[in-house]
Amino acid sequence: xxxxxxxxxxxxxxxxxxxxxxxxxxxxxxxxxxxxxxxxxxxxxxxxxxxxxxxxxxxxxxxxxxxxxxxxxxxxxxxxxxxxxxxxxxxxxxxxxxxxxxxxxxxxxxxxxxxxxxxxxxxxxxxxxxxxxxxxxxxxxxxxxxxxxxxxxxxxxxxxxxxxxxxxxxxxxxxxxxxxxxxxxxxxxxxxxxxxxxxxxxxxxxxxxxxxxxxxxxxxx
Amino acid sequence: xxxxxxxxxxxxxxxxxxxxxxxxxxxxxxxxxxxxxxxxxxxxxxxxxxxxxxxxxxxxxxxxxxxxxxxxxxxxxxxxxxxxxxxxxxxxxxxxxxxxxxxxxxxxxxxxxxxxxxxxxxxxxxxxxxxxxxxxxxxxxxxxxxxxxxxxxxxxxxxxxxxxxxxxxxxxxxxxxxxxxxxxxxxxxxxxxxxxxxxxxxxxxxxxxxxxxxxxxxxx
Numbered sequence: 001x002x003x004x005x006x007x008x009x010x011x012x013x014x015x016x017x018x019x020x021x022x023x024x025x026x027x028x029x030x031x032x033x034x035x036x037x038x039x040x041x042x043x044x045x046x047x048x049x050x051x052x053x054x055x056x057x058x059x060x061x062x063x064x065x066x067x068x069x070x071x072x073x074x075x076x077x078x079x080x081x082x083x084x085x086x087x088x089x090x091x092x093x094x095x096x097x098x099x100x101x102x103x104x105x106x107x108x109x110x111x112x113x114x115x116x117x118x119x120x121x122x123x124x125x126x127x128x129x130x131x132x133x134x135x136x137x138x139x140x141x142x143x144x145x146x147x148x149x150x151x152x153x154x155x156x157x158x159x160x161x162x163x164x165x166x167x168x169x170x171x172x173x174x175x176x177x178x179x180x181x182x183x184x185x186x187x188x189x190x191x192x193x194x195x196x197x198x199x200x201x202x203x204x205x206x207x208x209x210x211x212x213x214x215x216x217x218x219x220x221x
Numbered sequence: 222x223x224x225x226x227x228x229x230x231x232x233x234x235x236x237x238x239x240x241x242x243x244x245x246x247x248x249x250x251x252x253x254x255x256x257x258x259x260x261x262x263x264x265x266x267x268x269x270x271x272x273x274x275x276x277x278x279x280x281x282x283x284x285x286x287x288x289x290x291x292x293x294x295x296x297x298x299x300x301x302x303x304x305x306x307x308x309x310x311x312x313x314x315x316x317x318x319x320x321x322x323x324x325x326x327x328x329x330x331x332x333x334x335x336x337x338x339x340x341x342x343x344x345x346x347x348x349x350x351x352x353x354x355x356x357x358x359x360x361x362x363x364x365x366x367x368x369x370x371x372x373x374x375x376x377x378x379x380x381x382x383x384x385x386x387x388x389x390x391x392x393x394x395x396x397x398x399x400x401x402x403x404x405x406x407x408x409x410x411x412x413x414x415x416x417x418x419x420x421x422x423x424x425x426x427x428x429x430x431x432x433x434x435x436x437x438x439x440x441x
Contacts, residue, residue, distance in 0.1 A: 122360075123339070
């Protein structure tokens, strides 16, 4: 199984500017979504631990992802150290959380995995940074808004922020975030819509991913 | 320590406005400080955002000796060691955009005023429990005056310094003071890029006086 350094994952996040965030209890659906995202250009993917059999689905997805040697697979919605360890053991490349929990930092550092905690205030962000977070998730992104990011960037230089939650795959929304100074956005239901999943319209998903990545590329120029 | 905590707190209440400013050029920083003083400012926050901020601040402290009623604090402090360094240099008070308890410990040891930055009620009450008499609300314009008026009845006696996006006009200042703010911190909205680029210290002095007047008027 491939492993990636924390630096390699950060580099991939910066260069694509977007990671899809997705959960589904059905393995085949999850595989189809991953395939479409990969075909659309995604190289960093976050599956989220939000359902009963998320662990089993994630393990299957990891196996499935072995055909894509340049695809980095992380797990999100992790809430404590024990679950962090479990997913590290299973082979997750990085760990994402909607909260800041220091025991997760300890486990990630021990396992040499990139830890991406979720923060909602500058105090939380600086605490996360002091605990070794190289990338910090801003959650819930759309509630805090791009204005939050532009207010705090001058105060703590060098922050790498990834807003997640309500980020839209539109030119207006994405350019507001990137102008504010984020390195990457996480996108879930706005990108991988219920409708796409229900109709299994994987071609549409692939195109949506391509479009979003193209918009980001153009903004970052 | 040139001033007691109480003197600084009451100075902030009286003025209603604390300007905040950073510059990597000591001469320009001195001009801004002195023009602000002439404009009526008696409490000034320099911010630690540049590589040479300590040197520039040390210079400003020397300048401030000319003005026995000028209180000069340092902002954008992030940890205990830096807090100690600036207090040793002679800072009158310490401001941070975050709440970090080791900073409270250092300030308490020096009997210096610690103004932590908070963005949720939990952070605010934690700061209060650790001895913060004034708490900075940051980034304020994102939280809004509605945030202040919601929490004031919950924690009586709270003294908030509103910082981040506060505008030096009647409408904006009225909203913040009506909501219950003790004072506001103002940086780029007061010391505009234009004023600094033109080094128009006369205009800076006028802007400051005007802003202090508005703050006095809207609180009457």
